[in-house]
Amino acid sequence: MWWQMPHLPCLQNKAYFECVSCWFSTSHSRSVCFYGSPTEAVRDIPDGSTLLVGGFGLCGIPENLINGLLKTGVKQLTAVSNNAGVDNFGLGLLLKTKQIKRMISSYVGENMEFERQYLSGELEVELTPQGTLAERIRAGGAGIPAFFTPTGYGTLIQEGGSPIKYNKDGSVAISSKKREVQEFNGRHYVMEKAITGDYALVKAWKCDKAGNLVFRKSARNFNQPMCKAAKVTIVEVEEIVDIGSFAAEDIHVPSIYVDRLVKGTKYEKRIEKRIVQSSQAEKPVVKDSDKTRERIIRRAALEFRDGMYANLGIGIPMLASNYISPEITVSLQSENGILGLGPYPTESEVDPELINAGKETVTVYPGAAYFSSDESFAMIRGGHIDLSMLGAMQVSKYGDLANWMIPGKMVKGMGGAMDLVSSAGTKVVVTMEHSAKGGKHKILEKCTLPLTGKQCVDRIITEKAVFDVDKAKGLTLIEIWEGLTVNDIRACTGTDFEVSPSLKPMQQI
Numbered sequence: 093m094w095w096q097m098p099h100l101p102c103l104q105n106k107a108y109f110e111c112v113s114c115w116f117s118t119s120h121s122r123s124v125c126f127y128g129s130p131t132e133a134v135r136d137i138p139d140g141s142t143l144l145v146g147g148f149g150l151c152g153i154p155e156n157l158i159n160g161l162l163k164t165g166v167k168q169l170t171a172v173s174n175n176a177g178v179d180n181f182g183l184g185l186l187l188k189t190k191q192i193k194r195m196i197s198s199y200v201g202e203n204m205e206f207e208r209q210y211l212s213g214e215l216e217v218e219l220t221p222q223g224t225l226a227e228r229i230r231a232g233g234a235g236i237p238a239f240f241t242p243t244g245y246g247t248l249i250q251e252g253g254s255p256i257k258y259n260k261d262g263s264v265a266i267s268s269k270k271r272e273v274q275e276f277n278g279r280h281y282v283m284e285k286a287i288t289g290d291y292a293l294v295k296a297w298k299c300d301k302a303g304n305l306v307f308r309k310s311a312r313n314f315n316q317p318m319c320k321a322a323k324v325t326i327v328e329v330e331e332i333v334d335i336g337s338f339a340a341e342d343i344h345v346p347s348i349y350v351d352r353l354v355k356g357t358k359y360e361k362r363i364e365k366r367i368v369q370s371s372q373a374e375k376p377v378v379k380d381s382d383k384t385r386e387r388i389i390r391r392a393a394l395e396f397r398d399g400m401y402a403n404l405g406i407g408i409p410m411l412a413s414n415y416i417s418p419e420i421t422v423s424l425q426s427e428n429g430i431l432g433l434g435p436y437p438t439e440s441e442v443d444p445e446l447i448n449a450g451k452e453t454v455t456v457y458p459g460a461a462y463f464s465s466d467e468s469f470a471m472i473r474g475g476h477i478d479l480s481m482l483g484a485m486q487v488s489k490y491g492d493l494a495n496w497m498i499p500g501k502m503v504k505g506m507g508g509a510m511d512l513v514s515s516a517g518t519k520v521v522v523t524m525e526h527s528a529k530g531g532k533h534k535i536l537e538k539c540t541l542p543l544t545g546k547q548c549v550d551r552i553i554t555e556k557a558v559f560d561v562d563k564a565k566g567l568t569l570i571e572i573w574e575g576l577t578v579n580d581i582r583a584c585t586g587t588d589f590e591v592s593p594s595l596k597p598m599q600q601i
Contacts, residue, residue, distance in 0.1 A: 124303030124347055126332070127354040130156035131163050133326050137291055139166055144229065144289035144318040145173040145183060148428045148465070149201075149364045149451035151444065152311030153182045154295040156328050156356040161186060172196040172229070172287055174222060174314055174465070175505075179205045181362055187215070194256075196287070198222035199505035201451075202364075207503055213258040213265065219503075221249065222427060223469030223511030224284055226317060230466040232286035233320025233349075240274055240281035241473065243514040246492075246546030250282045254542075255499065262500050279516065292322035295356075296345070298331045300338055303347030305329070309462055311445040312344065313428050316464035319349040326352040330359065361444035364451040367436045384525060384555045387573070390415060390600040391553050392523045395479060396422045403427065403472065403512055405482030406450040408523045412481065415601050425477055427468050427508040432460025449508065469508070475517030482509055484522045484549075486539040489587040491549035491561040493522065494541035506544055513545035520545075526554035526584055533586030535559070535567070557581050558598060559589065566590070571598040 127133040134157055137143070147153030161169075162185055169192045176195055177184040186192050187205055194216035200207050209215035220228070221243045231239055248254035252270035259265045272283040294315045297308035305327060307315060319325050327350055388408055393415035396402065403425045404410045413433075416422050424433035426448045433448060434455035441455055448454045471477060486494040493513060496506040513520050528534050535552065552559040558571035567589035569581060574597050582589075 124350050125352050126301075127352055130160040130328060130354050130356065132160075133157065133328075133352050133354045134160040134166075134291075134293070135164055137161070137164065137166050140168045140170075141166070141290040142170040142172065142288075144287075144292040144314075144322050145171055146292070146294045146313065146315030146318050147177075147182065148174050148310070148313035149447060150177060150182055150362045151428070151447050151451070152295050152307070152313050152315055153177060154293040154326075154328050155182065155360065156354070156358070157293045157295075157326060158182060158185060161191065162189065165191070167191045168193045170194045170196065172225075172289060172318075174225065175199045175201050176203050176206045178203055178362075178364065181360070190214075194218065196220060196225070197505065198225050199507040200503050201505065210503060211258060211262075211500065213260050216257045216266065217503075218256055218268065219254060219505050221506050221510035222465070222508040223472060223514075224249075225287075226314065226465040226469050228284055228287040229314070229321045230317040232288040233317060236286055238283055238285045240276070240283050241514070242279060242281055242516075243473065243511045244271075244282050245273065245280045245514075247510065247543045249510065258500070287321065289318070289322040290324070292318045292325040294319050294325060294327045296327050296329045298333055298338075299327065299329045299350070299353055300333050300335050302335050303350040303353060304338060304343045305345040305347075305350065306338060306342065307344050307462075309443065309445045310426075310429050310447055312462060312464045314465045316345055317466045319345045324351045325349055326354070328354050328356045330356060363442070363444050363447070363453060365447075365453070366442060367452045367454075368439050368442060369436050385411070387555045387598075387600070388523050388525075388553055391558065391571075391598055392481060392521065393601040394599055395481065395519075395521055395551075395553075396420065397478070398422075400478045401425055401431075401476065402479040402481065403477050405480075405509070405512075407483055409481035409483065410448070410450065412523070417601070425468070425471065426454075427465070427472065427512070429463045429465055429468050430454075430456060430460065431463070431471075432457045434460070469511050472508070472511050472518075473515055475515040477512075477515070477518050479519050479521065480512040481521045481523060482512060484524045484534070484544075485528075486534050486536055486541050487522055487524075487549055487552055487561075488539045489535075489537050489566040489589070491547045491563055492539045493520075493544045493549050494539040495544050497542055499542065509544050513548035519550050520548050521551045521553060522549050523553045526556045531584070533584070535585045535587060537587040556584065556598075560592075568592050569595060571596055573598045 392412040398420035
């Protein structure tokens, strides 16, 4: 084996890389091979390989290694990655050239080509909850073949039938299989199998000549667990430093998990959603839809409590953080690996390696922490997050939530939502407009769209009303917007509900 004879491949491929051998007191040797170009580092990846590809959105993606795959032309790939970049960057480039046969991801997002290929039957897509994806990869690297998680119980993930591949006529060609379920301490858990890869393509900030890795800010994400779950881990870095440049306790991934290293020649570090603080001089035009959203936001902000840890979804939930009272402290967690989110940056503070789960540029407060995606979802599933606030397409009378797909028409993916609503110790608050376009009901007796979570919602906040949800008794109207009557709310709600004896006007911060 080449790692038992570290000098042999170097002699054969001197033009492309050099190997560094490290001898320890145990008399065991291991080599990390340093390559001269990203293309050479991936040249031997054969057709049909399974690749673990790090990054979140465009943050921390191995862009040089991906470009190397474009040059080698390898095809029929299975790519395991949280998402697939955008249409013209990241893994989106390999989708465009039809080099990927199957994606195992949590989020389709704004990649229109990804969605088009999936819905037209050109691409197989195994959609997996983001936290489950991270844990499946972590388990694979730790030699654990399977595990049980509460995430996805009562949804297509557990029940089976989620479309993996469509026929050209829109019918389902391949669907997901039913998962095994076990009950522990009165709760249902779904069995998930570990994921391993033939190769992992990883982006780190720096490495030393022994092969130890350090990541920067939120670029750690899926990169860290993926290092450990492949037969061959290939890492591109921005800088190679001497051994001893890092304190041993500051190393994020030790060299035992790293097989090949290459210094990236060029980094675009594109930003998917560049958001900066608006100037005080700017006075945006206020539309009726903005007024509706602000009403929901100002009510949602009253859910925050001093000392709370909260995870806020994209849109209205995240905007509610702008109204947190200065008299309380709330720590915001982002599932891509940040605790202590701050406001949007000024133009000079924009950092492509500091984004939130919505792929927006952000800042952090003093005392913040960065960590990997598997660590992030351990916090979430483990009940360490006090409040999860997110949007919805539909909510049922008993708290079922649907917010990730319209079969055959629109697929954004569940992202981290299934995990965020899976912990019994986390309060789940849904913020949304009361009705869909055309007055179609969104609060229903039973959801008609595929579920994100079963009996998981604790409170619903709309522009017209606030409901508490009892998993056995159903909805109770507790607040109503000024000028509306209970009959008005009944007319625009697709299920019956109780009225609190202490019903009060809808509160605003």
